[in-house]
Amino acid sequence: xxxxxxxxxxxxxxxxxxxxxxxxxxxxxxxxxxxxxxxxxxxxxxxxxxxxxxxxxxxxxxxxxxxxxxxxxxxxxxxxxxxxxxxxxxxxxxxxxxxxxxxxxxxxxxxxxxxxxxxxxxxxxxxxxxxxxxxxxxxxxxxxxxxxxxxxxxxxxxxxxxxxxxxxxxxxxxxxxxxxxxxxxxxxxxxxxxxxxxxxxxxxxxxxxxxxxxxxxxxxxxxxxxxxxxxxxxxxxxxxxxxxxxxxxxxxxxxxxxxxxxxxxxxxxxxxxxxxxxxxxxxxxxxxxxxxxxxxxxxxxxxxxxxxxxxxxxxxxxxxxxxxxxxxxxxxxxxxxxxxxxxxxxxxxxxxxxxxxxxxxxxxxxxxxxxxxxxxxxxxxxxxxxxxxxxxxxxx
Amino acid sequence: xxxxxxxxxxxxxxxxxxxxxxxxxxxxxxxxxxxxxxxxxxxxxxxxxxxxxxxxxxxxxxxxxxxxxxxxxxxxxxxxxxxxxxxxxxxxxxxxxxxxxxxxxxxxxxxxxxxxxxxxxxxxxxxxxxxxxxxxxxxxxxxxxxxxxxxxxxxxxxxxxxxxxxxxxxxxxxxxxxxxxxxxxxxxxxxxxxxxxxxxxxxxxxxxxxxxxx
Numbered sequence: 001x002x003x004x005x006x007x008x009x010x011x012x013x014x015x016x017x018x019x020x021x022x023x024x025x026x027x028x029x030x031x032x033x034x035x036x037x038x039x040x041x042x043x044x045x046x047x048x049x050x051x052x053x054x055x056x057x058x059x060x061x062x063x064x065x066x067x068x069x070x071x072x073x074x075x076x077x078x079x080x081x082x083x084x085x086x087x088x089x090x091x092x093x094x095x096x097x098x099x100x101x102x103x104x105x106x107x108x109x110x111x112x113x114x115x116x117x118x119x120x121x122x123x124x125x126x127x128x129x130x131x132x133x134x135x136x137x138x139x140x141x142x143x144x145x146x147x148x149x150x151x152x153x154x155x156x157x158x159x160x161x162x163x164x165x166x167x168x169x170x171x172x173x174x175x176x177x178x179x180x181x182x183x184x185x186x187x188x189x190x191x192x193x194x195x196x197x198x199x200x201x202x203x204x205x206x207x208x209x210x211x212x213x214x215x216x217x218x219x220x221x222x223x224x225x226x227x228x229x230x231x232x233x234x235x236x237x238x239x240x241x242x243x244x245x246x247x248x249x250x251x252x253x254x255x256x257x258x259x260x261x262x263x264x265x266x267x268x269x270x271x272x273x274x275x276x277x278x279x280x281x282x283x284x285x286x287x288x289x290x291x292x293x294x295x296x297x298x299x300x301x302x303x304x305x306x307x308x309x310x311x312x313x314x315x316x317x318x319x320x321x322x323x324x325x326x327x328x329x330x331x332x333x334x335x336x337x338x339x340x341x342x343x344x345x346x347x348x349x350x351x352x353x354x355x356x357x358x359x360x361x362x363x364x365x366x367x368x369x370x371x372x373x374x375x376x377x378x379x380x381x382x383x384x385x386x387x388x389x390x391x392x393x394x395x396x
Numbered sequence: 397x398x399x400x401x402x403x404x405x406x407x408x409x410x411x412x413x414x415x416x417x418x419x420x421x422x423x424x425x426x427x428x429x430x431x432x433x434x435x436x437x438x439x440x441x442x443x444x445x446x447x448x449x450x451x452x453x454x455x456x457x458x459x460x461x462x463x464x465x466x467x468x469x470x471x472x473x474x475x476x477x478x479x480x481x482x483x484x485x486x487x488x489x490x491x492x493x494x495x496x497x498x499x500x501x502x503x504x505x506x507x508x509x510x511x512x513x514x515x516x517x518x519x520x521x522x523x524x525x526x527x528x529x530x531x532x533x534x535x536x537x538x539x540x541x542x543x544x545x546x547x548x549x550x551x552x553x554x555x556x557x558x559x560x561x562x563x564x565x566x567x568x569x570x571x572x573x574x575x576x577x578x579x580x581x582x583x584x585x586x587x588x589x590x591x592x593x594x595x596x597x598x599x600x601x602x603x604x605x606x607x608x609x610x
Contacts, residue, residue, distance in 0.1 A: 133426075147428075151427065151428060152425050152428060153425070153426055153427075153428055154423065154424075154425050155423065155424055155426060156423050157421065157422045159420070159421070161419050162421070171421050171423070189478045189479035190477075190478070190479035190497075209478075210478045213498070281424065
């Protein structure tokens with residue numbers, strides 16, 4: 001083993017590194033907890049824990065100021081595994097410590113997989129209307145839908161992250177090019193008459209009467225950003241038109257004018273363009289049969305929310321009614337549907353939270369392994385102690 | 397300890413992979429969406445409290461044609477201009493909107509109280525007090541107010557501006573209806589409220605009694 005490899009090994013197996021990393025994670029958790037006041041829980045998780053570095057914005061340039069959760073957690077993981085491998089010896093006496101550490105490693109990996117794989121969506125169901133998709137709480141998408149077929153729609157969904165002012169988007173399924181003339185990550189709509197001059201101009205659809213003004217990004221838990229973009233659709237023969245698209249139409253109380261699809265024709269086919277909350281389609285449909293919102297009699301205090309839902313698969317494999325209420329979610333096909341919310345004054349709508357987390361079992365397994373390891377470790381010590389006591393001659 | 401470098405490399409790759417989640421354009425075919433059997437909440441003509449944004453990612457609603465129930469049973473409805481964001485109405489308000497602009501945020505409050513709440517002059521002076529203006533008499537009241545008649549309703553409209561560099565402005569309308577008085581008040585920074593005056597007057601044009609509940 002050469003010097004460099006030895007240094008490398010000594011660094012990663014050292015207990016000092018463990019202590020430094022634990023102190024760093026303490027500081028990280030402390031600062032992140034305080035910053036929740038400003039950012040809310042989701043943004044804090046993204047900024048401090050699901051990142052390699054905590055970035056500070058210094059005059060528009062992001063400067064790394066502290067190691068983020070992935071870096072600290074990653075090093076901790078490497079440190080744990082390296083020490084484990086280095087000091088490993090297969091004896092019953094050490095089995096407890098090894099199991100406890102293995103559980104800890106599993107716990108760290110579980111959090112990593114949860115961060116990478118968990119989906120957290122919302123599903124708004126109107127009574128009697130089958131729905132087979134859920135919508136993201138935060139992500140949005142630009143969609144161009146070919147509606148020519150009378151039975152089905154062909155959707156081209158472009159993630160919001162690809163929208164940048166000046167970006168040109170092309171896709172083999174689209175016989176035209178999309179040019180992002182302007183894009184605001186959060187916006188407020190206003191009448192065009194009252195708007196400041198210089199805002200981008202739409203030539204088609206709602207953008208003729210209304211326009212959007214940029215707004216600061218919101219991180220609050222009960223608010224979401226309303227992005228807006230001006231999209232020019234250009235065919236081979238030149239521009240077809242420019243549309244203002246925004247997700248405000250997806251909000252339940254938006255005006256009918258905002259809900260009307262923005263349609264156009266090109267090369268004999270019908271298209272609709274729009275921006276919406278990112279959708280995740282499922283291979284089954286849910287239909288709200290009845291939403292119940294019980295209150296304590298004589299008060300407005302909610303007592304219970306429940307949704308009676310019909311679950312159907314297209315092949316007819318499943319067709320049953322389920323009742324979803326507080327602490328009694330529907331679990332189906334890897335998804336969990338929780339009763340999440342409702343719309344005040346509208347008892348024909350329910351809002352479910354849809355969670356998919358393929359690694360949900362890992363923390364349970366990790367904790368069980370750690371518990372068994374600790375029990376084993378204590379038992380070894382206890383039995384050793386008892387045996388020692390038994391061997392000692394009784395005092396007179 | 398040959399395993400160590402390989403292990404470290406593997407883990408580094410795993411950690412690096414977490415930073416490379418590039419989103420891509422997707423295409424798929426879906427069955428056409430059925431048309432909702434029940435009317436959308438924006439068009440529901442039943443008596444209901446003003447819409448509060450749901451907490452589950454549906455915030456930011458606006459432009460509701462919001463029917464409101466009063467204690468006496470009959471309500472007024474209106475259509476908020478596009479771009480006004482509906483807020484939770486709370487227990488006191490019949491409707492509540494945020495109006496955002498470069499100079500901050502203005503607040504549109506719609507409330508209703510039984511009777512005439514002390515009379516229009518007292519109400520004007522209450523609003524004047526809120527932006528630091530002294531109370532006025534009847535003669536000044538007559539000069540400061542406009543009168544509109546819309547959809548069978550009489551509206552007393554005021555437009556008052558406070559003093560100082562951070563002057564606040566209030567655009568208000570008092571609408572007596574069925575033994576109660578409805579107040580439509582847009583308050584906020586002078587420039588922003590002035591800009592929204594057209595939208596405010598357009599909202600007043602849309603106020604009308606709600607269709608009786610079935």
